[in-house]
Amino acid sequence: MDIYDNPIKCIFISHFHPIAGPKILCQVPNDFISKDTFETVSVYIIPKGQLQRCKITITTRDTKILGYPVHISDKKYARNAYYFNLCFVCDHSSHTVQYEPIVKKLSHFLTNLEIEDNFLSKNDKSIETKEHLLFLLKKVMNDINMYKKCILTAQDTIVYLNIVEVSHNPPVPLDYDVPLLVCPLELTEEHWDLTTRQVAPFIDGVNHISKIAELAKLDIEMVTACIQNLVYCNAVSLVDLFRYSNMYVSTTKIGNLARNRSRYDEAIDVISRPNGPKATLKSIFNMYAAMRQGSRLIDVCLRYNPASLNIDERNLVLYGLANGYIRQLRKYPIVLSENDIEKTPLGQFYNGLNSLGLISCYTNSDVYKLDEEIEKDTKVVSIWK
Numbered sequence: 001m002d003i004y005d006n007p008i009k010c011i012f013i014s015h016f017h018p019i020a021g022p023k024i025l026c027q028v029p030n031d032f033i034s035k036d037t038f039e040t041v042s043v044y045i046i047p048k049g050q051l052q053r054c055k056i057t058i059t060t061r062d063t064k065i066l067g068y069p070v071h072i073s074d075k076k077y078a079r080n081a082y083y084f085n086l087c088f089v090c091d092h093s094s095h096t097v098q099y100e101p102i103v104k105k106l107s108h109f110l111t112n113l114e115i116e117d118n119f120l121s122k123n124d125k126s127i128e129t130k131e132h133l134l135f136l137l138k139k140v141m142n143d144i145n146m147y148k149k150c151i152l153t154a155q156d157t158i159v160y161l162n163i164v165e166v167s168h169n170p171p172v173p174l175d176y177d178v179p180l181l182v183c184p185l186e187l188t189e190e191h192w193d194l195t196t197r198q199v200a201p202f203i204d205g206v207n208h209i210s211k212i213a214e215l216a217k218l219d220i221e222m223v224t225a226c227i228q229n230l231v232y233c234n235a236v237s238l239v240d241l242f243r244y245s246n247m248y249v250s251t252t253k254i255g256n257l258a259r260n261r262s263r264y265d266e267a268i269d270v271i272s273r274p275n276g277p278k279a280t281l282k283s284i285f286n287m288y289a290a291m292r293q294g295s296r297l298i299d300v301c302l303r304y305n306p307a308s309l310n311i312d313e314r315n316l317v318l319y320g321l322a323n324g325y326i327r328q329l330r331k332y333p334i335v336l337s338e339n340d341i342e343k344t345p346l347g348q349f350y351n352g353l354n355s356l357g358l359i360s361c362y363t364n365s366d367v368y369k370l371d372e373e374i375e376k377d378t379k380v381v382s383i384w385k
Contacts, residue, residue: 006094007145009063011137013110014038014045014085015120018078022046025084025123026130028137033063033089041065045085052083055100063089066096068107072114077121084120086110099144102161106140109152109159117155170231172224174361175210177238179203179227182322185235195226205318208241239321240328240357242314244298245371247329247384248291254325258285263323270319273312283309287316291326293384329384330355333374340379346370350380 012027022042027033037060038045044058047069058065067087073080086107088099113119123130136152140161143150148163173179185192185200192200195218202212209227213220230236240246257264264281272279283304290300297317306313320326333350341347349359356374360367374380 006090006096008088008090008099008141010089011141012087012089013120013133013137014042014087016046016083025120026133026137028134028141037063045069045087046083055104057096059092062092064092064094064096065089066099066103068103070107070111072111074115082114082121084110084114098163101164102140102144105159105161106152109154109157112157113154119154170228173209173227173231173238174358175220175224176208176241176357176361177227178205178208178241179212179230179236180205180239180318180322181235182237183235195222196230199223199226203236205239205322206242206314237321239318240330241367242317243367244301245296245368246317247293247296247331248317248320248326249293249329250288250291250320250326251324253323254285254288257281257288257323257325267319271311271315273307273310276310279310283311284316287311287313288320288325291320293329330357331371331374331382331384332356333359333380333382335380337379344377344379345373347380350374352383356382 010027010029010032012033013025014022015025017023022038022045024033024038041058041060044056045065045067047056049071052069052071054069056067056069058067065087066089067085069083069085072082074082086103088096088103090096090099110120114121119129119133123133132154136154139152140150144161144163150161152159152161181203185196198216198218199212202215207215209223210220212227213223216223227236227238231238257267258281264284267284268278268281271284287300287304287306287309290303291297297313301313304311306316317326321328332352332355334352335341335344335347335350341350344350346359346363346365349362354362356371357367359365360370363370374382
């Protein structure tokens with residue numbers, strides 16, 4: 001199911017009553033959140049200070065509650081402060097990340113109304129205010145569910161609410177995937193968590209995830225989750241282990257290298273071998289152009305002898321992948337006949353959906369030996385894509 005097909009089931013506002021404690025101020029539809037359910041989660045709905053003005057998600061057996069608790073300090077209140085929380089309620093298995101900006105923005109909107117006119121705190125005493133608040137909540141729930149956007153007006157204030165587009169989670173990286181930085185990471189506390197700051201120094205386009213976990217002295221599950229998040233943020237792409245048997249093809253972006261002076265100066269600096277003369281753009285461009293279907297990297301290297309051109313072939317490949325000048329073709333073996341699947345070693349993996357690298361990871365096999373066995377097996381053909 002698409003994340004945008006998870007409708008809002010209920011919207012409620014809770015606040016801290018100076019005598020009764022946490023209670024639901026109003027909700028639509030009425031009585032959707034029962035008293036028992038609210039009492040179970042109320043300590044998280046009106047939380048302690050460190051969670052104020054933070055997005056919180058509470059999952060119960062039947063629901064997922066997304067909120068943004070707010071604390072307003074002012075001597076006009078009974079306890080010198082007013083606490084409230086606007087919450088969206090969805091099914092317990094729903095994705096709610098797309099609603100987070102809306103909940104936060106709507107909470108700021110209500111905060112301003114409360115500061116200006118006690119819009120929430122006088123709700124128990126004013127029928128007119130309560131009806132207005134219920135109208136606003138109904139409009140938000142109906143419009144967001146139907147149109148993915150809503151416009152609210154209250155006391156000469158207008159707020160626009162829109163569901164933001166959220167990318168789907170990328171696939172979980174494999175232990176032998178190699179993360180490659182596609183943009184610099186500012187390793188500061190406000191930008192990245194501690195795990196990312198520990199992992200980032202070992203992301204060099206050479207170390208695979210298993211090796212990074214070993215170097216960073218972290219559990220591989222933590223490193224995998226970290227790399228998946230960096231892929232989601234478009235800070236990292238995943239490539240296969242560098243092998244001369246890999247096949248790459250140049251893309252239409254290769255023309256950008258020739259047209260942009262700053263780009264080809266950068267390419268020369270990155271791709272040239274250290275402690276020697278600089279490679280020429282012509283040599284670099286020729287090697288990229290020679291990468292085509294049917295020619296493995298070893299074939300290109302034998303043809304051009306990159307060492308004689310002062311080109312570091314590993315950096316050539318990594319720089320090309322990071323900038324989209326080349327892309328990797330992967331080998332996908334297929335058993336020709338269904339009757340031969342059980343007769344062929346690892347035949348259940350040879351379905352055209354699993355690449356050679358993926359199969360070697362799944363089966364803990366040496367990729368070179370596996371490739372030789374596939375090439376010798378007449379019951380198996382391979383496609384590159």
